[in-house]
Amino acid sequence: MTCNRWHKVDARCMPGTGVRVHCQWQRPQCRAFPSTADPMQQDMAQTPKIRDVLAAASRSLGARNDAEYLLMHVLEVDREWLFAHALETLDPASATRYAAMVARRAEGVPVAYLTGRRGFWSLDLTVTPATLVPRPETELLVELALERLAPDTPLEVADLGTGSGAIALALAHERPHARVLATDRSVEALAVAQANARRLRIGNVRFVSGDWFAPLGRRRFDVIVSNPPYVAEGDPHLARGDPRHEPRQALVAGADGLDAVRVLAVQAGEYLADGGWLLVEHGYDQGAPVRELLHKAGFVDVFTARDLEARERVSGGCKGVK
Ligand code: GLN
16 A cells, blocks of 8 residues: 655655655655655756745745645645755655646635645634635634533534534534534535534534525524625625635625625524524624614624724624513
């Protein structure tokens, strides 16, 4: 059996020593540093050093982080390894793969789609172009939900429009006694979310496909969370950066971007337990209209929280006891 992974750091694997590294699955050679005595080394001499490859990629992407992250992915190493081996050469196969990834990144394909992975909360999630790439600002929604979910209590939680499952899985992981229902209209997205749950061995989430509240049945929830689409049609933001490659239905919600939030605000009351909370993410300039929607729908204790960039990002309201 050939090992797909290779050693992160191996003291024996030094440039020019000709030492071939064998891992426990008998990987036949050290890919990064063939011997200088090796005839292949003639070609290798032509290949640039890791440091130079990184510098060139950083220049073409205008982002050192992305360049490093993609190379870490190709080589299956961590950042320390890249620095420790900066003066060594890259093997041609990895160099070719890396160049292809950098070219796609330069076209705007999100790093997470290129690597198939994205860290969110404490979880390492698989993401595909069927799902939105989880954003750090969405971790605020997780924090606000956790503040409302007592530990060790069998509370009912719903995550509507779960995408890769990021929010649902983070909550389920932090609150193993909670029962989390995650929904999405896209069955492709749900398959990704389900695979994440399996891989991360998070068992207290159930996934059901359907529009917003349709899959919820007659259950009542203590917390309903959502990162719905909230970008306005025609927003110039959609023509730049990552959103160009992300599913439109996960981003765009009508002329003012609030179509989905309106549905959530109007209908959530029917599915919340008394004293339960609706928490929704929104655009940085949508705090006031979202609070108004929540007030109009009868929520009390309506609030907006700001993300790490101090922008209004998540609003919520409590279903008051009648
Ligand atoms: N935060 C995303 C963006 O700015 C939008 C996510 C969403 O619509 N839910 O592209």
